[in-house]
Amino acid sequence: MKIRRLSELGDLGLWAKGPNWESRRYFVRKDGTSFSLHDTHVAPNTQTNIHYANHIEACLIYSGSCTVTDKQTGEAHALGAGEAYLLDQHDRHSVTAGPDGCKLVCVFTPPCDGREVHNEKGIYPVITEKGVYYERADALQAEIDMLEALVKDKKEELLRIKGA
Numbered sequence: 762m763k764i765r766r767l768s769e770l771g772d773l774g775l776w777a778k779g780p781n782w783e784s785r786r787y788f789v790r791k792d793g794t795s796f797s798l799h800d801t802h803v804a805p806n807t808q809t810n811i812h813y814a815n816h817i818e819a820c821l822i823y824s825g826s827c828t829v830t831d832k833q834t835g836e837a838h839a840l841g842a843g844e845a846y847l848l849d850q851h852d853r854h855s856v857t858a859g860p861d862g863c864k865l866v867c868v869f870t871p872p873c874d875g876r877e878v879h880n881e882k883g884i885y886p887v888i889t890e891k892g893v894y895y896e897r898a899d900a901l902q903a904e905i906d907m908l909e910a911l912v913k914d915k916k917e918e919l920l921r922i923k924g925a
């Protein structure tokens with residue numbers, strides 16, 4: 762088991778800030794997981810345009826409210842505490858926080874490294890120990906390398922179990 766406390770995140774480089782939001786990244790790639798776990802706080806009455814070309818993200822709102830708009834269809838969803846959205850199509854979208862702001866627990870795959878902020882297109886790079894990759898092909902290769910390392914670990918575990 763691992764415990765990570767809010768008070769540690771700054772020193773560990775796991776507290777990222779954008780113009781309208783901050784994201785406290787509790788568990789990240791270096792923890793060896795295939796996902797990262799974030800607590801995102803979005804400032805009241807702000808709009809952020811996002812396009813996670815290299816990631817899938819699930820968000821669960823636990824405080825405040827927001828409107829998530831699909832930029833392709835124009836469909837807008839008003840969401841509050843206990844409601845969630847999943848960006849499983851690399852959807853271009855905007856998040857508009859309500860008058861009390863919006864707090865969300867967010868899960869990313871591939872896992873974030875901790876330092877990611879949006880580029881001018883709203884994209885996060887995939888960051889590994891080998892580099893920072895924005896372009897889809899490079900980011901996919903970095904993700905495949907991460908997944909292959911995880912599969913290698915699982916295969917070794919399986920061999921250990923079978924050999925026991």
Ligand SMILES: CC(=O)NCC[C@H](N)C(=O)O
Pocket residue numbers: 781782783784785799800801803809856867
């Ligand atoms: C909704 C929003 O502002 N997202 C940006 C931060 C993102 N959820 C993260 O945790 O990196």
